[in-house]
Amino acid sequence: MEGFVEGLSMRWSRWVYLLVAAVLLAACSGGSGAPTGTLTPAAASAGAPTAAVPAGLVPAGLTVPAGLGAAPLDAPREALVPPGWSVSVFARVPSARLAVWAPDGALLVSVPEEGRIVRLAPDGRGTATGTELLRGLNQPHGMTFAGATLYVAQSDRVDAYPYADGRAGAPRPVVTGLPDAKSPDLRGRYAHALKSVTVGPDGAVYVSVGSTGNISADDLTADPPRASILRVPPGGGAPEPFAVGVRNGTGLAIAPDGSVWTAVNNRDDIPYPFDRPYGETSGSARGEVIEEYVRNHPAEALARLTPGRNLGWPYCNPDADVEPGVAGSAQDLTDVPFTRDVETNPDGAALDCAALPPVEQALPGHSAPLGLAFVDGGLPGDFARGALVGVHGSWNASPPRAPEVSFFPWRDGGLGPQQTLVGGFQGTDGSRWGRPVAAVAGPDGAVYVTDDEAGAVYRVAPSWR
Secondary structure, eight states: OHHHHHHHHHHHHHHHHHHHHHHHHHHHOOSSOOOTTOOOOOOOOTTOOSSSOOTTOEEEEEEOOTTOOOTTTTSOOEEEESTTOEEEEEEEOTTOOOEEEOTTSOEEEEEGGGTEEEEEEEOSSSOEEEEEEEOSOSSOOOEEEETTEEEEEOSSOEEEEEEETTEEOOOEEEEOOOOOTTOTTTTTOOSOOOOOEEEOTTSOEEEEEOOSSSSOGGGGGSSSOSSEEEEEOTTOOOOEEEEEOOTTOOEEEEOTTSOEEEEOOOOSSOOOOSSSOOTTOOSOOTTOOOHHHHHHOSOEEEEEEOTTEEOOTTTEEEOOBSSTTOTTOOBOOEEEOEEEOTTTOTTSOSOOGGGSOOEEEEEOTTOOEEEEEEEESSSOGGGSEEEEEEEOOOSSSSSOOOOEEEEEEEETTEEOOOEEEEBOOBOTTSOBSOOEEEEEEOTTSOEEEEETTTTEEEEEEOTTO
16 A cells, blocks of 8 residues: 555656646647647557557558558558558568668568568569568567668677678678577577667667566576667677666667667566555455456556666566556556566565656557667658657457557657557457558658568658658
8 A cells, every 4th residue: 555655646746737738638629630740649548458549640541552462451451640641562571570771772671480681672663672681590680770781680699791782791790699499598488589689879789688588587697688688889799788677678779869769568467566456346456467457557668778777677567557556547658657566576675666767658558569760850740750669569458459650759859758650450349450560761751661460561651752
């Protein structure tokens, strides 16, 4: 009960702010939709199993060029996009995951399931010609460029390739021996083997190393540590932990100001952490795994990383509830504080959750953010600067949290609240025709979205492109 009272006190000012903001918004709202290039921030509702409310978006039929209409795109599909925007199939790439633009204007897409990197060269007709850039790799996932050098994160290593004339040269090892399912000490026990990579302005290489499981605390003391973001110094050297307590930071990217950000997939089956009833139950629900609570907790962090930052896992969980522990509480996904994990840190002895800096932005529980990329010019209006996040949607909620492409505007060196840029992949019955993984802004002013479920890459273009 003490934790609840302290948490409620911490949130009181934000609760008042939300009420005032809601009244002002209601007073000022008209009947027209949002203008092109403007999105309305998502409503903070704990009960809605969607990544964000797609306010200001309109349906747009998916254009499928000839020869690209294999299932599930063999039936008419509709996406939700800003007014005046269009969405079309750019290429079909089975099990497409992360993406990066090469200096020569080609889009590279990773296919970890097949050990390949595919190169998609735009053909001038809104589609692409696909060729195989690399093959025979060990679950290649994250990619990034530093000048003409392509960095590729495999499940057990990161390599740097010289890139020229649409070809990758001989690789140079950046870091090897990263843990994956083939590591002798893990004996196949690895739930988050896929790695992501980015390069800072100083040439340091950052690589995400996910946890082996849901609450596998031994990851933090492993060598090299897991559930961490590792940093390889400029010019090479042994990797060192840059940020820890990062359960699965698949989203990893450099912001316009040079800072490192990650989007995190947090834990599953979180027990209710407060010593009080939950909802209509009587008696304390502390330690119980309650489906309604699990569906919305913990929040999925979108955080700026600094040397030594701890994102809490597995001892502390981002808790976005305005009224912590109250069933149906609204959620505030900005500056999200932490709550003790009752399963791993019941008395706070393992980690002082109140001492952790709040998470800058977050997505609702089980959104499953995967790809993270920043936009610094090239898109219209409010989309000119910010972060694009591929939201994969939940697999363990009923109905599932909807997949989408989220946008977070860049504001004063940070990120504003989550907005939906592309939605409509999930029906009201929970059925899906696609699941976005990554979204990257193209040199032509369009957004390109990978979808591993439909095996496709979409081109989402504003009206002026």
